[in-house]
Amino acid sequence: MGFSLKQGCTLLCIFMVLPAAFCYTQTYPSKATYYTTPDGKGTPTGACGYGQYGRNINDGLVSAASSRLYRYGAGCGACYLVRCKDETLCNKEGVKVVITDNGEGPGTDFILTHNAYAGLAKPYAAKDLFARGVIDVDYERVSCGHGKLKIKILEQSNYHGYLAILPFNQGGANDILSIEVYEKASYKWIPMRRSYGTVFDLQNPPKGELKLRFLVSGQKWIESKKAIIPDYWKAGSTIDTDIQLP
Incomplete structure (x- = not known):
């Protein structure tokens, strides 16, 4: 069963910003889970403040990020390539997600939308992947490929x-x-x-x-x-x- 954003997301009204602390060519181990919405895309009430943009950007392949990736909001809009480590259930390509919210589950850095989580699975294996609830992943920071600000x-x-x-x-x-x-x-x-x-x-x-x-x-x-x-x-x-x- 997926993790609930209501349990894990906290709106952070903090006015100082920590500098980024990641080398963007490096891969990191972590865990990921998912949350659900009626259409499988993002939520318009994410902590980044994106509203409907945060629901639909990247075709709804978005994620809430742990506090260490969210970084008081500085991590909003960042893109990560997330790959599941279970070779029996997951494809090798992984899924690229945009950070639109703040939240974390039991040891997770990512709470993916339903559609993003499904994008990790091999064909016909999504049901079994959802049954896991929390999975081991590797992730790396990547360019989103958007246009100008x-x-x-x-x-x-x-x-x-x-x-x-x-x-x-x-x-x-x-x-x-x-x-x-x-x-x-x-x-x-x-x-x-x-x-x-x-x-x-x-x-x-x-x-x-x-x-x-x-x-x-x-x-x-x-x-x-x-x-x-x-x-x-x-x-x-x-x-x-x-x-x-x-």
């Missing part, structure tokens, strides 16, 4: 009073550790707060167009070539950027 201005934002943004589609092998907004009047970069998951916010944001820069793993700043957020921005809008995160 997108920014969603969340619905709770209030023009010139409060700005909350959700970066997504990052897809590289590096995590977003922090985000800063440039204020033209003071010639300074203002740090945003990691509210939860991969949601960043700022009270009383500067007026006018806003440039952003992103601190990624390895302490490297990635800056947009032009303003990302237009003046008179609207809550609920999604913005394409010119940024391709490494």
